[in-house]
Amino acid sequence: MDIKKCxxxxxxxxxxxxxxxxxxxxxxxxxxxxxxAAMFKESVEEVKTPQRIDEILTRVRHRAIELGxxxxxxSELFExxxxxxxxxxxxxxxxxxxx
Numbered sequence: 001m002d003i004k005k006c007x008x009x010x011x012x013x014x015x016x017x018x019x020x021x022x023x024x025x026x027x028x029x030x031x032x033x034x035x036x037a038a039m040f041k042e043s044v045e046e047v048k049t050p051q052r053i054d055e056i057l058t059r060v061r062h063r064a065i066e067l068g069x070x071x072x073x074x075s076e077l078f079e080x081x082x083x084x085x086x087x088x089x090x091x092x093x094x095x096x097x098x099x
């Protein structure tokens with residue numbers, strides 16, 4: 001990973017702002033895939049799969065360690081994101097079953 005050498009605090013902040021925008025774009029894309037996943041599930045139990053969540057959290061913790069980032073912070077961020085997206089997926093499932 002190449003990190004740009006910044007020459008001022010303003011430049012650092014601009015780079016961080018660019019990254020923040022990309023993170024939001026990626027989270028949005030992930031959310032759209034999660035909504036698609038609901039089309040392949042028949043029950044709330046299929047949405048709430050602890051094994052899959054554990055797999056994700058293990059994977060992201062390992063990746064964080066590889067990159068020298070706090071695995072606790074990353075897993076906490078992912079837990080929040082997963083919880084919210086599970087609720088979205090459940091809502092999609094319920095809306096689909098109304099018709």
